[in-house]
Every structure is written in structure tokens, then in C-alpha cells.
Amino acid sequence: MKMHNFSAGPAILPAEVIQQTAQSIANYNDSGLSLMEMSHRGPDIVGIMKNAVSLTKELLGLPDGYEVLFLTGGASTQFFMTAMNLLDANKKFALVDTGTWSSKAYKEITKFGPCDLVASSKDKNYSYIPKGYDIPSDTNYLHLTSNNTIYGTQMHEWPDTKVPYITDMSSEIFSRPIDISRHALIYAGAQKNMGPAGTTMVIVKKDILGQIERDIPTMLDYRTHIAKESSFNTPPVLPIYVCMLTLEWVKKMGGVAAMQKRNAEKAALLYGEIDRNSLFKGVANIEDRSHMNVTFVMHDEAHNDAFMKLATARNCSGLKGHRSIGGFRASTYNALDIASVQVLVDAMKDFENQNA
């Protein structure tokens, strides 16, 4: 049975990554050991960690001066860890509020220092990306959530400012090329576009660290993990291994530029049907529509259950919209094939024919 997995996260992974992981768990590289039982100080696991870092640098074109870390605790830990490492009474963040996750980030950041809320789309339930706001001239870092999983919005244009970004890219990392020089720090939970739940990637410009006065717990200081190559203590080996396999797959498929094209094609197909179909409508502002999470509702909510039943019968899973939006959400991460989007689109067409 082939499932079409539209889950928002933990989310779809490439089929070959799943098969290779299952094999490595049963018996890693014919060693007679499971990948789960191997020392993180041994050459196999050290090699996996280095390869994951090296693939990240290659795929994103990271210049010298940026470090790649695989930590734990999710993006929710980065909310305060960024502030703890970069913010004190002499530094200031600004933040663009684009949804639940940026609101949570704001709450945690302000426990450590000042943060200006420079714009918000809360007035329209976060259905758009704010534009045209001012950033105070004394701002050191601008916190962004570049893709908003719940609402289906994405920053297709990045804010025009010289202030370096701190960017939560959890639900879109490796989905498109970025100009890394504008980001001082990027973080991303693995479980949307990169791997299973259990590791968080941090990409950090090394020279931004060590600029504040604060006695940071060793495990929460980015410098600890840079110095120890993410192995100060035992890293989450298995989630990192799966990320490495996924990044190898991205590379084989043509890199992040090819992912961008692939994701744009899926988005065009699905948004095209949402706009064409008389029963459905999109949720997000058209120019801010995400290429990762497609949110849509029915004009008549009474149809919801029947459409979900049809989609489920066609092996589509993970389509239920977030409770704060309702309706449907189709996440179309890198690993999702356009054939799966076509199955969903066909279900929408057939449902219209049956019900319109």
C-alpha cells in the first residue's frame, strides 16, 4: 500500500531513506551491530556526523565562518537559546510575528532582554506576511519565522534591511536556495523537511558569539557544541543519521535549487486546483502562500467529513487542518512526490463532480 503522506510533521521522508534506515538499524553496514548500539566516539558515527555537516555546508553554500550544529530540544529550545547567547542589556532583538511559533519565540526571548515586536499579522489570523514595517536602528538581530506551518504562509521576499536575521526555518530548510550572508543564525527542527523528530539543526555565524555577559549553562552555550562538533555529550545519533541520508538524497536530486523547482511545481498544481475548484478556497494571502504547507477550507464546511473520507480512501493521510484554522492542510515537503499531489487534486476534482 502506497500512502500519500501530507503530514505537517513529523513528516514524509524519501522512501530510499526509510529503507536504508531500517537496514542500518537491523545491521549497520554488515558490522553485526545495529546503528543504535554503536559508540558515538567510534569512526562510523563520527563519520556520519561529519558527513551531515559537510552536506549541509555544500547544499546551502555556507561560506567560511558559519558552523553547523546538530542539537536537541527542537525549535522551542532555540527560542530562548538564541536570546541566552546573543541578547543582554546592551543588545536588542526585533521580531516579526507571523504565527503561533513566532509568538512563542517572542515570549521566551523577552525573558533575556529587549525585543521589539515590529510587525504582526495576528489581526487576520496570520493569513499574510507583514511588509513595509520599520526596524529600529539600534536592532542587533531580526527574528523571523520564514515559513509558518500552521497558517500556510512563507516569506518569498526577505525583509529589506541590513539587520542580520535569526531565522526559524524548521518547516522549509533545504526547500530553496537562500542568501546565507543575511542570516546570522538559522535553526530548524529536523522533523519537517530533513529527518525524524529528535534533532535540531543550528547554523550559526561564529563571530556573533561571545559578545554578551552571561554565565550560560555549558549545554546551552553554542560555543560548547562548536568546539566539540555537536558531541559534547552523546548526540541523537539515529535522527542525525536519517538527516544525513536525506541530505544525500537532496544532493542526488539536484540540490536545493532542484527542490525549489520541484516544490513550486507541486504548489502550482495544488493551489491551481484550490482556485479552480468551486468547493474549495485557500486560506493564506495569495502572494504569501507557502510552498511547504498548503492550507485550504471548503466554502461549505458541511462537506468536510465527506471530502476527508474520499481522500482517505485514496490513501491520502495527514490532511486535517490545524485546529486554529480548520479545514485541510496538505504539507508538500521536499520528499513528497508530485504524483501524490495529483492524487489529492484528482480527489478534489472528483468530489466537486459528485457534489457541486
Added chain:
Amino acid sequence: MKMHNFSAGPAILPAEVIQQTAQSIANYNDSGLSLMEMSHRGPDIVGIMKNAVSLTKELLGLPDGYEVLFLTGGASTQFFMTAMNLLDANKKFALVDTGTWSSKAYKEITKFGPCDLVASSKDKNYSYIPKGYDIPSDTNYLHLTSNNTIYGTQMHEWPDTKVPYITDMSSEIFSRPIDISRHALIYAGAQKNMGPAGTTMVIVKKDILGQIERDIPTMLDYRTHIAKESSFNTPPVLPIYVCMLTLEWVKKMGGVAAMQKRNAEKAALLYGEIDRNSLFKGVANIEDRSHMNVTFVMHDEAHNDAFMKLATARNCSGLKGHRSIGGFRASTYNALDIASVQVLVDAMKDFENQNA
């Protein structure tokens, strides 16, 4: 090829747990989805989390008032998280220094409040467990590392005090019954006796929380994770799933009392050979010898490489001692069968016959 995995961690897991995990990664319960791709809010993963908690409560006989959490960040995160949640100017910890990990805990704890170092075995390279020390009467919690992976020592007798313990049981959790009422909080990285790297178990007596004045980041407040049943944000699903399978295996094997017996038998066999064999000697004080990590060296270090070669030829892996001790370390966690210990003992006997 059957390997005899003596790795100190990440460490051996039951063969049936490994096979079941590989299967669930390829296709979870015939759902057509990998376990790695499934939402943590769906019934399958929620059920796994609840089962892992319920097995922990059952196996350790936890009374009402204790909560079981599956967090991330390893024991190294608990070093400061315990202090951050429990310590302020009006509270005081005491700590028994039994090795590298307790020393690291001390360093992190003292960033948040006072901690008396009441005893240490550093004078003899941590080869014994300190006894007969005084604990100041104003101590609120006594921090212990009950098994010391590097040095091969274990607290077979618990400190005789009314002060509640905060106990790092990373390398021995579920290896023996404990009197939980004496512990206010227990933490354990999964990757030694419970699962793969990537999750950390915390068992906490709920009423010790909320007693201090400190604005704790949401993710570092135990109360957050109690309220959200370890799913405030996306938990490390796969590592927790493997822990759940391992706990099911412990239960099937007879529970922690049966594990204690099994581990004592392995320890008796291996320490017996170390003491009998003219070429080897134990490192730890005899009455403090760990039933989890057996440290031993050769009287003549010139033999080290040759013995390692022989053991490796017999499919023993992970025997190299920690750099701060040298020689050999055989970790004999729950999942290790006594037949593997016999293979090692036979290699030691044969090596003696060839070289004595």
C-alpha cells in the same frame, strides 16, 4: 555474525527490540507509513508515549505523585535543569563527587545556587564510592551519580540520610529495584540501559516543583512537560519508541528484580575471572564494583594490544577502557546475555594459557 557488544553507550539493545524497530521504521504496523513519518499528535504515537510512561511506573513501582518524562538534551542538560528548577538562594544542594559526570553536574549546579561538595573519591581516581560523610542539616537535596560508567563503581548501599536524592542513574536505570521514596528526582540518558541516544528519562516527585523564584524558560520548566505529557513540542518519537520496546522486554523477562539477578550473575562470572586470572586485575574497589561497567587492566600493559586482538577475533566489541583509566571496560547492561560474558571470560582464560 553475532557480535558481543560491550560498548559503554550507546550500547547493546535486545535483539528483538532491534528487529521490531527496523520493521516499524520500514512500515509501522502495516499502516504503509514509517514510524518516523507519523504525527506525534496521532493516536499511534500518543499511545507509544503513554505506554512508555506506564511501563516505567509499573517496572519501578512508582507511587502516586511521581511523574515520568521523556525529554532531550541528555544527563548533561539535567545537571543544570535540576538546579534551575529546584535551587535558589533559599535552597541548598549537596553533592557526592564520584567521577567525571558528578564533577560536571557540580559545575553546572553551582551556576544557580549553593551546593556543598560533601565527599569525593577523586583522591584515588574515583576508584571507590565515598562513605561515612556528613550532610549539612540545611541541605534540601543530595545529588548522586549512582553508577559511574567510566570508573566502574556503583552505589550498592545508598547514603543513609533523610535528605531526598537527586540521582543520575543514566548507566543503571532499570538494572535493579530501588526505593523510589528516597529519590525526589531521577534522570537517565536512554543510551546505556534503555534505548538509543536521543531521549532522557526524568522521574520527578511533583510536589518538589514550584518552590523557587525564578523565571524559567518554558522548555526548561519540568511543569511544562508534566502538563503536556512530554509533548509540549515534538518529542523524539523514535528513541522513545525503542525505550518502550526495551521496557516491554524487561517486563517480559521478569522485571527489574530479574534484571538485578541476571546482572549479578554476569558480574560474578566476569569479576571472578578478573580475580582468578594472573594477567588481569580489577580497577574499582571490590565492594563498590559496578554490575553495569566492569573495568579491568593487565598487570603488564604490554599485553593490552594482543588481548584486544584476541577478543576482537572472537567478535567482542566496545572493550576499550576510557582514556582516563586505560585497559578494558566491559559494559554488561541488561540486554547483554551471560553467553557474551562467557565468550569474554574464555578469551581471558585462553590468553592466560598462551601468555602466562
